Amino acid sequence: MENLTLEKRQLCDIQGRLFELALTTGLDCPAFIESFMNSKTAAALDDVYDRLQWAGEEYILEELNDEVCGLKKAGATYSLEIMYWTGYTYRYWHYYTGEYSHEIFKIADAETMSECWPGFHTLDVTMAIDDLKEIYKQKCKEKKLL
Template sequence: MRKIDKDGLLLCDMQGKVFELSVTAQDNSSEIFIRRFMNSEVAKQLDNMAVLQSNIQAADILSLIDEEYGKSNYGSVKYTPNELYWIGYLYRYFAYTYDKTSVQVYKIVKPKELRGLFLPYHTMDPSQAIDRILEAKGLANDSVDEEKRQFQIFKRIREKKLR
């Protein structure tokens, strides 16, 4: 697990602002926007931190999403700007600190679930909120670390057999 640093916090804030701006700049529902965003090429640039080498702004990112997927007015349920900022921030914090892609994080926890957790969790430190979410899903830090440990053991055994 990676510690959050200045670059990580910049990415979290940028993604939070993009999600927040989507309320007024996108015609589709918040869940559709989030799904598109988390599976987009821009999200991949956030994953590998390439976006930090550019001067891209939140509105530019929304334009890139529209270019990639086309404009849509599907769905009507819009989350509040505060909910969206928190969801965007939390998704990026999760991806950054756990070294996962946006797609992997999106598959673990869906926007509707995060929206339901907004009121009880939005005042928590993001790492605590993520820990609680993972714990509730049976994917607590211990099980993630245990998977990595078991994979390393498997690799060592396999390497010995190949010698």
Template sequence: MKKIDKDGLLLCNLQAEAFEQSIGYINSSSEIFIRRFMNSNVAKFVDSGDILQTNLIAKDILDRVNEQYGESSYGSTKYTANEMYWIGYLYRYFSYTYDYSSSKVYKIVKPKELRGLFLPYHTMDTAAAIERILEAKGLLIDEEQELQRQYRIFKKYRNKV
């Protein structure tokens, strides 16, 4: 896991703004938009960090998602602007600090789950919120913690034999 830096924060804010603006710009439900974005070509462009070398803004990102998948009015549930901003920010922070692709992060935690966690977690430090989410799923990403957990299991098993 790497620490967040200036570039990472710029990416987080850009993605969060795109998610927030999607409410008024994209006709589909918020969950459909998030799924499309997280698996899109523009998400791969954001993952690589190359988007920082361009002058693309949030609306341009939304246009690229629409270009790739086409306009859709599927679904009707729209998240609030605050929920969308937080979800977009958290997804990018997770992807950036753990060096995971957007699609991998999307597979780990779905938008409906994040929406349910918005009220208790949105005021927390983003890194702490991600740790809690992973801990609740039983996904220890930290190798040191994982090795310690496996060693405890080994000791428990060895003492029983």
């Protein structure tokens, strides 16, 4: 894959900041991530072009909150670094593989991203994505053997 355009890298950054904003506004991190990744809001960001892509993280969070009729407050939290990395990586993943947000979430949910952050956040993002996909394949093979 060629390097991402400046616009796509900016969208990765916006999504990373969106995930940080979810933490700093007191939302339950795993619940936010699941709601977002399975939302029409995330699907709009997956489109080739949608006005929401350039709306900014505050507006995107409002759109998501409206869509799901209220995001869950309090609960489990992740660090600011984990939230940014998770949001950035998910958006990059879409550009890297063409998979949609809801498909990506099935492969690497919030818990997986949090658990993998210590070892993966220093990797090139494409290597981290490839490794996350490999972990998922291994989990699927293990389930078939049981």
